[in-house]
Amino acid sequence: MKNTELETIEEKQISTFDRVSEVLIAIFSRPSGMIGFSIVILHIIIAIISPLIVPYDYKEINSLIMLKPPNETFFFGTDQLGRDVFTRTLMGGRIALFVTFFGTIIAIAWGGFVGIFCGLVGGKIDDIVMRIIDAFLAIPWILAMLLIVVILGTSTQVLIPALGFFYGKGIVRVARAATHDVIARDFIMAAKARGHGNFSIIWNELLPNVRDAIMVEGAMRWSWMLLAFSSLSFLGFGVSPPTPDWGLMISEGRGLMSFAYWSVIAPIVALSSLIIGINLSADAFAKALGIDRTQKAPV
Amino acid sequence: MREIIQSIKNLSIGFKSQDGREIAILKNISTSINRGETVGIVGESGSGKSTLALAMMGFSKQGLYPISGECIYKSKNLLDLSDRELEKIRGKQIAMIPQNAGQSLTPNLKIGYQVEETLKLHTKFDANERSIKITELLNKVRLPSPSIMAQRYPHELSGGQQQRVAIAMALAGNPDLLLLDEPTTGLDVTTQAHVLELLNEIAKDTKTSMVYVSHDLGAIAQVSHRVIVMYAGEIVLDGDVRQVLRSPLHPYAHGLLNSIPKLSLPGLPAAMPGTPPQPDENSKGCSFYERCELAINKCNSSKPELKSLSNSQTKVRCFRHDKLEEKELNKNVDLILPQNSNEKRVLNLDNISITYARQSILDQILNRFSDKNITVKDIDIDIKKGETIALVGESGSGKSTILKSIAGLLSIKEGQINFKEDINLSPDVRNRTNSQLRGIQLIFQNPDESLNPSHNVEEILSQPLKLYFGLNGKELKKNIIDLLKKVRLSEKYLYRYPRQLSGGEKQRIAVARAFAAKPDLILCDEVTSALDVSVQAAVLKLLQDLKNELGTTYIFVSHDLAVVRAISDRVAVLYQGRLCEIGPSSEVYKYPSHPYTEVLLGAVLEPDPDLKPKLAAEDIVEEKPPENGCSFQGRCPRVIGEKCFKETPPWQISNQGNAIRCHINIKDLLKNQS
Numbered sequence: 001m002k003n004t005e006l007e008t009i010e011e012k013q014i015s016t017f018d019r020v021s022e023v024l025i026a027i028f029s030r031p032s033g034m035i036g037f038s039i040v041i042l043h044i045i046i047a048i049i050s051p052l053i054v055p056y057d058y059k060e061i062n063s064l065i066m067l068k069p070p071n072e073t074f075f076f077g078t079d080q081l082g083r084d085v086f087t088r089t090l091m092g093g094r095i096a097l098f099v100t101f102f103g104t105i106i107a108i109a110w111g112g113f114v115g116i117f118c119g120l121v122g123g124k125i126d127d128i129v130m131r132i133i134d135a136f137l138a139i140p141w142i143l144a145m146l147l148i149v150v151i152l153g154t155s156t157q158v159l160i161p162a163l164g165f166f167y168g169k170g171i172v173r174v175a176r177a178a179t180h181d182v183i184a185r186d187f188i189m190a191a192k193a194r195g196h197g198n199f200s201i202i203w204n205e206l207l208p209n210v211r212d213a214i215m216v217e218g219a220m221r222w223s224w225m226l227l228a229f230s231s232l233s234f235l236g237f238g239v240s241p242p243t244p245d246w247g248l249m250i251s252e253g254r255g256l257m258s259f260a261y262w263s264v265i266a267p268i269v270a271l272s273s274l275i276i277g278i279n280l281s282a283d284a285f286a287k288a289l290g291i292d293r294t295q296k297a298p299v
Numbered sequence: 300m301r302e303i304i305q306s307i308k309n310l311s312i313g314f315k316s317q318d319g320r321e322i323a324i325l326k327n328i329s330t331s332i333n334r335g336e337t338v339g340i341v342g343e344s345g346s347g348k349s350t351l352a353l354a355m356m357g358f359s360k361q362g363l364y365p366i367s368g369e370c371i372y373k374s375k376n377l378l379d380l381s382d383r384e385l386e387k388i389r390g391k392q393i394a395m396i397p398q399n400a401g402q403s404l405t406p407n408l409k410i411g412y413q414v415e416e417t418l419k420l421h422t423k424f425d426a427n428e429r430s431i432k433i434t435e436l437l438n439k440v441r442l443p444s445p446s447i448m449a450q451r452y453p454h455e456l457s458g459g460q461q462q463r464v465a466i467a468m469a470l471a472g473n474p475d476l477l478l479l480d481e482p483t484t485g486l487d488v489t490t491q492a493h494v495l496e497l498l499n500e501i502a503k504d505t506k507t508s509m510v511y512v513s514h515d516l517g518a519i520a521q522v523s524h525r526v527i528v529m530y531a532g533e534i535v536l537d538g539d540v541r542q543v544l545r546s547p548l549h550p551y552a553h554g555l556l557n558s559i560p561k562l563s564l565p566g567l568p569a570a571m572p573g574t575p576p577q578p579d580e581n582s583k584g585c586s587f588y589e590r591c592e593l594a595i596n597k598c599n600s601s602k603p604e605l606k607s608l609s610n611s612q613t614k615v616r617c618f619r620h621d622k623l624e625e626k627e628l629n630k631n632v633d634l635i636l637p638q639n640s641n642e643k644r645v646l647n648l649d650n651i652s653i654t655y656a657r658q659s660i661l662d663q664i665l666n667r668f669s670d671k672n673i674t675v676k677d678i679d680i681d682i683k684k685g686e687t688i689a690l691v692g693e694s695g696s697g698k699s700t701i702l703k704s705i706a707g708l709l710s711i712k713e714g715q716i717n718f719k720e721d722i723n724l725s726p727d728v729r730n731r732t733n734s735q736l737r738g739i740q741l742i743f744q745n746p747d748e749s750l751n752p753s754h755n756v757e758e759i760l761s762q763p764l765k766l767y768f769g770l771n772g773k774e775l776k777k778n779i780i781d782l783l784k785k786v787r788l789s790e791k792y793l794y795r796y797p798r799q800l801s802g803g804e805k806q807r808i809a810v811a812r813a814f815a816a817k818p819d820l821i822l823c824d825e826v827t828s829a830l831d832v833s834v835q836a837a838v839l840k841l842l843q844d845l846k847n848e849l850g851t852t853y854i855f856v857s858h859d860l861a862v863v864r865a866i867s868d869r870v871a872v873l874y875q876g877r878l879c880e881i882g883p884s885s886e887v888y889k890y891p892s893h894p895y896t897e898v899l900l901g902a903v904l905e906p907d908p909d910l911k912p913k914l915a916a917e918d919i920v921e922e923k924p925p926e927n928g929c930s931f932q933g934r935c936p937r938v939i940g941e942k943c944f945k946e947t948p949p950w951q952i953s954n955q956g957n958a959i960r961c962h963i964n965i966k967d968l969l970k971n972q973s
Contacts, residue, residue: 186749193706194763194816195728195736204762208753 026288027281033288036280043093043274050091056084058091059242067260077262079253088244089266093274095239096246099159100225106164107171107225108218114168115175116202116210119183130176133169141166141228149237159238163229167221174217178210212289219282223275230271246271304476304508305355305393306331310368312350312359313578322579323366324350326532329605332476337502337509339523339540341516343555343831344802345575347532352478352512354378356393357385372476391421391472398481400465404453410437410464411449414471421472436467439504441497459490463497470501477509483518487693488858492902492912495521514831516559517904520544521911528552531576531586534605538613540908548613548620550591558836560865562903565885567865570837574801585617593619642684644720645820645852646705646739651678651714653697653704653876673712673924675700675876684819687846687853689867689884691860691899697876698856702822705854706741707731719819737767740813744825746805750797756783756808757793763815778815786811786841803834807841814845823855827862839866860903864888872896875923877930882957892968893959895931929962939963 027033062082070077076085118126145162152158182188183206191205232238233247241248246267253263307330313323325347332338332355342348353360354370357377369376372393377385389395397403404413411433418429437445440463453461462482469477479498483491499522502509511522519526519540526543528536528551536549547553554571561568573590582588584599591598597618605616617623653675675697682688690698703709705716707728716724718735725731740763743749750759760779764770770778780790786807797805806826813821823842827835843866845851857863863870864884871881872895880893891897894915901913915936924930928944935943939962948960959965 186743186745187751189708190741190743190749190812191762192728193708193736193739193741194766195731195733196762196766200766204754204758205751209751 023285023288027284030284030287032280033284036277036282036284039273039277040281043270043277044097046090047094047097050094054084054087054090056087058083058087058244060084067256067263069260070262076266077260079249079263080256080260083242085249085263085266088249089246089270092244092246092249092267093270095156095243096226096229096233096271097274099156099163100222100229102160103163103167103225103229104218104222106161107168107221108214109168110164111168111171112175112210112214112218113202115172115214116179116206117198118172119176119179120198120202120206126176129172133172136166136169142231145228145232146235146237149232154232154237154240159229159232163225167225167228170221171214171217175210175214178213179206182206182209216282216286216289219278219285223278223282226271226275226278301336302334304332304334305370305372307351307355307370308368310351310354310370311366312347312354312363313366314362314364316579320579321366324363324532324578325354328368328534330527330534330537332508332510334475334508335502335506336525337511337523339519339526340510340512340529341514341519341526341555342529343514343575343833345531345578346529348512348514348529349480351529352395352480352510355476355478355510356389356395358389390417390469390474392474393476393478394469394472394474395478395480396462396465396469396482399485400461400482401453401458401485403465404461406453408452409449410451410453410456414449414464414468417468417471432471436470437464439470439501440464440467442467457490458486459494462486462490462494466494466497466501470505470507473505474507477507479509479511481513481515482511484513484515488860488904489693489898489902489914491518492521492904492914495904495912496914498522515904516544516556516832516906520906520908521904523908528555532578533586533616534614535587535616536614537605538611538615542611542613544906544908546623548608548615548623549587549617550593550619550623551587553623554590554592555832556906558833559906560836560839560859560861561905562861562864562888562900563905565864565888567840567843568836570840571833572837574803574834587617593622595619642686644681645684645686645718646680646682646854647715647717648678648680648682648701648705649715649717651701651704651716652676652712653700653709654712673876675704676924678714678878680871680878680881682820682852682854684852685846685850686869687855687867688869688871689855689857689863690871690873691857691863692873693858693899695875696873698873699824700876701873702741702824702854702856706739706822733767737763737816738819739822740816740818740820741822741824742806742809742813742826745829746802746809747797747829749809750805752797755794755796756800759797759808760812760815763812767816782811782815785814785845801834802830803837806830806834806838810838810841810845814849814851817849818851820852820854823853825857826855828857828859835862842866860900872899875925875930877924878960879931880957880959882953882955886953886955886957890953890955890957890969892953892957892965893931893961894935894937894963894968896959898934898936929960937963937968 027037060083065078065082067080068074068078074084074086076089079085114129118129145166148158148162188201188205191201229238230247233245234251236251239245239248249267250264253260257264307328310325310328311323312325313321316322328351340348340351350360350363354365357370357380359365365378370378372388377388414433414436415429418424418432424432433449434445437448442448442460442463456464483494486494495518498509501507509522511519513519523540526538526540527534528543528549530551536543536547536552543552544556547556557569558571559568571590576582576586576589584601585591585603588594588598603616603618605614607614652673654673678701680688690701692698700709704711704726707726710726716726718724718738722735724735728736757779760782761775764775764778779793783790783792788804788807800808827838830838839862842853846853855863855867867884869882870884870887872879872893874895879895880887887896888900891900898915901915904912925932928946929935929948932938932943942962946962948962950958950960951965952958953965961968
């Protein structure tokens with residue numbers, strides 16, 4: 001008789017880095033993830049380095065070259081104030097990306113925490129919090145945002161937490177539902193029986209199991225938040241001129257669309273490509289994690 | 300010459316792995332089923348027994364496909380037939396009874412309608428004939444008042460009754476072959492015995508051939524004429540039921556039979572070492588080589604064929620089966636020495652009552668009960684240090700409920716839980732001190748559920764060590780490695796995730812986690828029922844060794860009376876949340892005095908075709924405990940009159956030391972049994 005320990009599994013510690021790279025490989029191995037991620041990364045790179053590479057000053061007004069169609073000197077033409085559309089498009093995503101990125105982090109943080117907490121404790125606290133969330137869901141976000149912006153101003157310090165709050169509500173629901181799937185399992189009861197506190201249970205037992213669902217939902221919320229931010233700018237409550245912003249550029253150029261289409265096409269393509277890119281990445285991300293979840297013993 | 304219903308020739312079924320290799324789950328299966336014969340297919344999880352049964356009706360689970368071979372039924376290869384042609388055969392000529400009937404019946408259609416659907420599909424009866432036939436079928440499966448039963452919905456039936464309906468539906472087309480996939484696994488012992496009895500009668504009456512797939516040798520023994528033992532996708536032994544179960548000629552079957560705890564034998568069964576090979580491990584030799592005690596070099600280098608023995612119909616796949624004839628069954632068993640009962644008290648349950656019913660506000664204000672059917676009532680147990688006490692009973696007997704309230708996860712309505720000498724335990728886990736929490740640990744039924752899938756072994760084991768002892772760094776790691784050694788696992792398991800462990804290894808980690816707290820008392824909730832038999836024996840052995848080493852006390856909850864017999868010093872039998880009998884296990888198993896204990900023990904299946912279960916009580920399921928009187932009044936075969944329904948029976952203590960709750964004098968009860 002021999003010792004029958006199976007030695008088929010490698011004995012290396014699986015670090016966070018390994019896991020992240022495993023997920024990234026899974027994302028890039030599917031076309032939607034490849035395309036989506038490339039778009040998002042391209043946008044982020046452009047947003048970071050655009051001040052260094054743009055050919056013109058984004059706020060320089062020149063009445064002699066108003067509404068020039070695209071040509072060799074102005075790749076995307078000029079707008080009604082004679083500003084270079086190419087320059088403004090490259091730089092137009094900077095604030096939108098900055099605000100929505102940090103807004104999403106805030107949304108994930110508070111939405112995830114409240115959702116997990118409500119799922120764990122249940123009972124009256126859960127009831128009350130969820131009814132409040134429901135009530136907020138009933139308020140049209142755009143009205144509420146306008147109200148906040150009118151009262152507190154349009155600075156990024158106001159927009160980031162405001163957007164973060166409004167887009168965290170959806171994450172609360174997702175996190176709570178994901179928690180309910182996990183909460184009935186015995187390892188939660190084991191932790192309770194050992195005498196762990198609520199926060200220890202949330203951090204050690206629940207979070208690793210609901211993290212994937214929250215991250216995917218967060219990625220989806222990011223694209224919606226981007227659209228919301230651009231809508232605010234479009235309505236004149238986001239970024240104030242002359243700072244370049246896609247929503248603002250679309251708003252300024254829309255009256256002239258019939259004969260100067262170039263001044264709106266570029267920001268529209270930029271904005272939609274980023275949103276599509278985020279959606280595709282979120283989708284591939286979810287599938288990459290889904291595959292990981294169903295992975296059983298190595299065969 | 301007997302008529303062959305189905306013959307399987309060189310059947311291999313497998314799947315494509317992610318890297319494109321073809322991996323076989325079933326390897327070169329050849330066998331045949333005769334008319335009127337019941338064949339038991341037995342094996343542990345992953346042995347391919349269900350895959351084989353499904354292939355017999357031309358079906359493969361998703362992802363699996365036949366690699367080679369054929370299943371011939373009426374000179375047609377089922378694996379080649381189109382779906383349209385298979386439809387005509389399935390259900391009518393070859394029918395299947397699934398494991399969980401509750402899930403295979405449509406919840407919102409009446410029983411009668413569902414049976415009628417099958418009849419419509421497979422027979423040419425008109426509406427009148429069909430309704431007669433429904434009654435006839437439900438009668439055949441011994442359902443009480445069939446015409447009323449036909450008007451009910453599945454959820455209004457008990458598990459056993461649902462299984463009977465599934466059998467009735469399978470019989471509707473008068474099949475030649477009936478495939479049963481673990482049909483009694485989810486049922487209580489008494490119900491299981493009744494269902495098996497029914498299957499036997501049906502086999503006798505209708506001359507239907509049956510293929511009975513199960514991991515439970517006890518059930519197989521009751522129904523089968525012939526037994527096929529499967530291991531790692533191969534048939535390793537095929538022979539007459541008495542031959543296979545009395546003198547198994549394959550070392551695996553031998554080990555399997557030895558690792559089953561038996562009612563007739565006290566002490567722990569012998570565990571089988573190792574784990575079955577993964578389907579993708581390709582060895583040249585015998586698939587059982589790694590775990591075999593008789594293995595020689597030849598076994599590793601060449602594969603034994605399934606050979607017929609000269610003097611019988613038995614076929615065996617082993618080079619050295621002749622050596623097994625000398626080895627005796629049921630011999631190498633570790634006896635448990637009875638524990639010294641003068642030890643100190645660890646836990647005392649003082650008149651515990653638990654209810655799941657919500658109190659109305661008025662009752663809360665007046666501080667009174669309105670629930671007359673309290674789930675658990677009057678539990679009074681004293682547990683000594685170093686003792687293993689078992690709580691046994693069927694589903695709904697409140698055994699897990701009691702464990703939960705000891706762990707502080709469920710509040711009690713009345714009574715007191717006392718820990719050690721004088722500590723009054725709070726019913727809420729949040730109000731207990733650190734040392735009280737540390738002193739009581741839980742092990743759960745299913746390690747898949749009780750281990751966090753996102754944590755590796757190191758993280759799992761560090762939780763209690765950090766919480767109770769505040770360990771960290773090197774000391775924490777050293778302690779974790781010590782724990783792993785304690786449960787006979789090596790250091791290399793540290794960074795594995797639960798999904799990379801086998802069932803037995805997972806349960807060992809769960810045991811290690813409980814022992815990490817250095818507890819006085821461990822609550823074991825059906826700890827072996829999710830495991831395979833050979834693994835179960837090893838886990839029981841581990842628990843016993845740890846107890847001998849560390850002097851831990853166990854409360855062991857189980858529905859499996861043979862397992863309880865193997866490990867416990869004392870047994871408490873529960874019915875509907877009330878204690879029926881409590882006493883030293885040797886005595887309770889030898890002289891079961893309470894009528895319920897008698898019924899329960901009588902229904903246990905032994906892996907011996909000639910030991911038939913005794914079916915004393917009706918197999919009805921009671922939803923609620925009765926308001927007054929004895930808890931077992933509804934099913935008791937020995938009811939003596941009004942007294943049983945009105946008065947709570949008093950405690951009586953026999954000369955052997957078991958206490959029972961019954962109105963009948965204990966001496967009379969024992970006399971009646973013989």
